[in-house]
Amino acid sequence: MPGGPRRDLYAVGAAALLVTAAVLVGRHIQGADRTLFADWPPLLASWGPHLGPGTPAAVLVAVATVAYGPPLAARLPWRILAPLTWGTATAWTFSLALVDGWHRGIAVRLTTPHEYLQAIDRFHDIPAALRGFTGHILLGSPDNWPAHVAGHPPAAPLTFVLLDRIGLRGGGWAGMWCITVGATACVAVLVAVRALADEGLARGAAPFLVLAPAAVWTGTSADAYFTAVAAWAVALLALAVTGRSLWWAGASGLLFGLTCYLSYGLTLVALIAAMVLVLGRRGIRGRPVLLVPLLTGLAVVPTAFTLAGFDWWEAYRLLVTRYHQGVGGIRPYGYWVWANLACTVLVTGPAAVAGLRRTGAVLVHRCRDAPDRAAGVRLALLVSTALLALLVADLSGMSKAETERIWLPFTLWLLPACAFLTLPRASGSSPRFSTLLEQGGPPRAGGIPVRAWLTAQALLALLLNHLLLTRW
Template sequence: MTRCLKRDLVAASAAAVLVAVAVLVGHRIQREDGTLHVDWPPLSAVWEPHLGPGTVPALVLAVAVALWGPAVAARLRWWAVPLAVWAAATAWTWALALVDGWRAGVVDRMENRHEYLAAIDRFADVPAALRGFSDHILIDGPDNWPTHVAGHPPGATLTFVLLERLGLDGGGWAGAFCIVVGASACAAVLVAVRALAGEPLARRAAPFLVLVPGAVWMGTSADAYFAAVAGWAVALLALALTGRSAWWAAAAGALFGWACYLSYGLVLLGVIGVAVLLLGARTVRGRPAVTVLLLAGTAVAPVAFTLLGFDWWEAYRLLVERYHQGAGGVRPYGYWVWANLACAVLVVGPATVAGLRGAGVVAWRARGAGSGAVLGDGPVSGPVRLVVLAAGALLTILVADLSGMSKAETERIWLPFLLWLLPVCALLRGARGWLAAQAALALVVNHLLLTSW
């Protein structure tokens, strides 16, 4: 065993200890006073070992990707790699969702009384619903919104309103939409990595973006859809900054603006966006049209929603008030501020933890290169640029965690940010073993626990 592998295993083991401590301490707190408001801390889940129709397909996919994924990703023509990742990630997510069965694993999760579909009939008149949206956020407000409708800007609910008006109504279609669209986030991350850090690293990251343990919560959760919108916003910005058309920046801005009306927390996506802008600093300075188009695109959704009568800032203020009223229970910050990180480990898996250790080594060795090289003013390696992207994601997660607005359920809420840590797996040696570990984690969690999403 090489010294590098030993250190990777130590890092992964330390993360496993964090998870174990979060489980043990969380169960004790929940048993004594119930203040965590989750049944199997730190996850929103219940202990229920089970098998289902997705079990065999999930096992087959896990073995196939672990054994042949790296070779296939290395040999395919590039244009086919993101498509293959999207298709395989979709299949992986579907298989994990169907471990719980079609009804329990897909339909019921979208038709839950706390979810968006429960409020669709109140959007018959969309402009009127938007004008009065903030009136129903507070718990003691008149006819207050279901939990997830109140907890998000109206863009999230409007997505499912549109699906219904297209004839795709009900939990089945909503779940299928979230799974298929959500899986495209993996392809988006891949596109961004190739643009910013080079094709070799993107190809090595590809199988890890398929067997992401977070797929357990991407099927079925609207946060998977949010992750896709956020992912493509970053990917299109990366394309605009690396020699492609400046109009990609307008599309990136439009998606970022839309993301902010899907989830208030996605404003933090701007931190990852800043990391991308730093990596493309030369383009930003030399092509002012990119910045102008990015800002113009970002303004589209805020202007449209404001004109229709929805005040984002007022709604967010009321949401914070609702949160402190006890929506979901008043959860202790002292536990969740570190237990959230245990949830993150379960989403990204041991390979990502080991990859982050490797990213730290890369950053340490590159410290003498100077910021100018990293910002595009000189030669810099793809791994260093990959580390900058991962650092943006880590900073985003840190801000979200310390804010106190992310206490529990971060296994789904942080999906749009956590997916950006997966590419550091490209720095690992022995891809097959690490891929097997990623798949094993997802399979164990999905078969032993019945998750809320």
């Protein structure tokens, strides 16, 4: 493998120091002038050790996934592995949310003054609400929108309006929607990795996608739902360019258009999409007509909202103004520009840090033993592009704090790098892959067993959820 386990541990140690610095410096800044607006920086959370009804279930899911996840990921037929991954990720997320109890953990998360459900009654006339949407974004405007409604295009609040219209009313249904739909993002990533890189690498990533500490914020935040939509847009694009399917291309374009009307920042998913097109360029050359349904699908949602009277660009311009009218204009960029990265470490976990270290090593050594490393290089390029999108979001200054949920659509794509930890050499699948994964890693090959990395991921999630009272 490129480098060794010692370098993995060095990378994890450096990441731990970054998190420690972010906590200590953040606590000092918040105590001195309270400009961070976060009680336990770099997370939007407060200290509050607690147990809850979800604790036994969370421990059980973690133990079962660590014990049986690697061998099942290696042995199960793909048609069973994909839904099992979704089901387990859903159970993991639900159990973590229920550590705070049903009421605080799920039912009221999306009903607070800043959330979407506060504005549902204002969409009784949807066409009129869309035409007047931009007139309520600024803080000084009459009946200005709650923070999250103002901070997103109208497809985000409309989702919860439509849930309400079909009878799924209240915070409980909204929370369950975000968790169950959000958990499907894991499957979307597996589908994309399998199509673009290698099935062995996708199988290696599956247990890590399930036990990601990000699940703490997947349940319950609307960003989990946004993450799933964006992830499936990428996955369907991967299927389109590798399978040369016009239907998948059209569906992917439709979801990409919806993604841009769920969150302004998710336009950066275009970077990941561009890498998918690069990796699947042979499919496009073989059938360039794929671009027609892709672009047609992409135009559907923007056209519909524009015809309804919503101006995306004007709304974004007003949002930037509102962002600086509120705490976004007070929070210091000089702290959050690096503390956000510490937050990302907590969301993705130590295994992802080591996986990213190996991702860089794969790219550096990509010319060596090229036939064996082709799949690994493709995965490394996909992961690196997601990291680039995250860094662009960071440097923009529009993501100061709360990135534990805001960046879920990007951090999700860093987790497949953990697949490199399942092989002694990060070279895609090999004849030894199944054996190594079934055994939980190569304990006698000088590496750290896969189950050890999974345990670290689960422990971090459990500690975060039980020691802190998170906002989402």
